[in-house]
Amino acid sequence: MSAPDRINDRINDRINDRLAMPLPATIAEAIALEMERDPAIVCVGEDIGRAGGVFGTTRGLQERFGRDRVLDAPIAEMGFTGMGVGLAQAGMRPLIEIMFVDFVGVCLEQMYNAAAKIPYMSGGRQRMPIVFKTAGGCIGSAAQHSQCLWGLFAHLPGFKVVAPCNPHDHKGLMAAALRSDDPVVFIEHKALLLQKGRDFRHHPDVPAEAYTLPIGQAAVVREGSDVTLATLSATVEHALAAAEELAGEGVSVEVIDLRSVVPLDTATVAESAARTGRLLVVDEDYLSFGLSAELTLRVIEALGHGALRQTARLAVPDVPIPAALSLERAVVPNAALIAERLRAMAKGA
Amino acid sequence: MSDTVQQTRFRRMLAMRAFDEACLDALRRKAIHGELHVGLGQEAIGAGMAEALRPEDAVVSTHRNHFHALAKGVDRRALLAEICEREGGLCRGRGGHMHPFDPDTNFSATGIVGASLPVALGYAHAFAMRGESAVAVGVTGDGGSHTGGFHEAMVMAAARKLPMVVLVENNALAISVQFSEVSPTDTVAERAAAYGARGLHVDGTDVDAVADSFATAMAHARDGCGPVIVEATCHRFRGHFEGDPEGYRPRAERQRLRDSFDPITLYRARLEAGGADPAALDAIAAEEKAAMKALLAEVLEMDMPDPAEALRYRFTEEAPA
Known part of the structure; x- marks a missing residue:
């Protein structure tokens, strides 16, 4: 086999490896790359640290970035969602994970009355760089674990609301959300979180390096x-x-x-x-x-x-x-x- | 204690009362068209906080936030202008009296009872993880002490020994509901033990006592010993909001509270008993009143926000360059 052929084989292997990546690993990769470039990013949520997230979307982050930056929170969503608001006001860039979007009822207060409104209420003086990362959608879990609710967030002024459909967009839009100075509700679909790259019809390819996609373009x-x-x-x-x-x-x-x-x-x-x-x-x-x-x-x-x-x-x-x-x-x-x-x-x- | 410290405390209380009296004046002149919650009767707490607060500390306050803002060093002209809904206000007239935000002094507030504490928790985590010596102060009332957010914030702050002080202004009335009728404990401070935190109970009409307790709490939190609940009991001299018919308490009771527990009258008596010159104290009162009168006149000349700009500042791209 010639040298160029060997190189091509290796590239193909790497592409195949990446196509075998579960979507949660792609999301974790996006977050890790952003955490590397920006020490202000702090992740808070239930089971996101030691367990790496119930779907694995934060796997490996706590080992890499420590327990202060990847914080396993108690089941106290109102507390840690408001904590995100305070972190943002203190100059950090929090990612707050609400495990399932259905749980938002217990912490919506801090999301819609604080995070979404503070940029406006402060006359533009207080930025609110928060990502509310959450899993929505139906995988057979019935009424309290299957909702999407993006219409709810869209109805409340002040949020950007993102719901990607393929691995490529999850990575690029997560990076964009973490770099945004506005609060972004990032809704992952549970059915997609159970899939690997090659399961997707559209854009299964995910570059290894960091990149962003503009939020708001269909x-x-x-x-x-x-x-x-x-x-x-x-x-x-x-x-x-x-x-x-x-x-x-x-x-x-x-x-x-x-x-x-x-x-x-x-x-x-x-x-x-x-x-x-x-x-x-x-x-x-x-x-x-x-x-x-x-x-x-x-x-x-x-x-x-x-x-x-x-x-x-x-x-x-x-x-x-x-x-x-x-x-x-x-x-x-x-x-x-x-x-x-x-x-x-x-x-x- | 030197006279200077006492005079400063006295002046701070007078300045706070004059500030809220200016707000009442502004309301009468229809410069404020919404709800207004003033803190008359609670000046000793605001004034008592001021000394132990450093510029790098954060304060997250309530719907009744003016005194805390002044204690934190928020510019009073910008604050009054915000309360009077002016473009030149702290938040360009978008926030109003319940929602002042001042990133320069780490001061913010919320109009939702109890919602201040989780936000203070976030500041506390940021300070601790960055290895800074700043303290986050979350203010709430007796009403807010019953919320889930109070409990959640205490659980997380105490588990991580975060530098957080929860200041509970217990005026014994959550609008109309009496603290004694809904609280399972005699005090809020004693609940601190359940979180492995420190609890301090203080007479919130005594500015010296508040200053001491608050300084103790701030030092405890600053030294990495974990959160503290400081409960300051006090009395609200006016309704929950301006226009509150106050059907829940007789007029005579309100008058009795004013006559017996006015922190300014009480402190003046202490200063005079200690030999302070009444004329000098009168002069301080007159100066603060005159300053606020002039400031209000100035603020009322300021422009209202332009209706064409009503949608601006929702998102970063709409903010000024």
């Missing part, structure tokens, strides 16, 4: 001409699966990954919908007063009434997430439900 992850489908987080995978299925039926679906709810990249969605004339917003969060209505209306406002032939929404129909699989499949958007909705749209005008 990505067109599949081009199409008949329907624009906008969604985010784990639903992007379901949307891509449904789009593949519909392609076999002669329907061309453009899939857009929103990547963040705040800022919401209406322009990218509107540009696509103006071409296709049909907009479907799929949201794993609750239907009413949420992302699906907000985005649809913003697109209509951007393009004018009558610019779209069809709009449709698919989201959790205002019901707690049920325990039984048969019920869960009926209410949480999945590839089958998305394909069904796309078919209905294609049969319409």
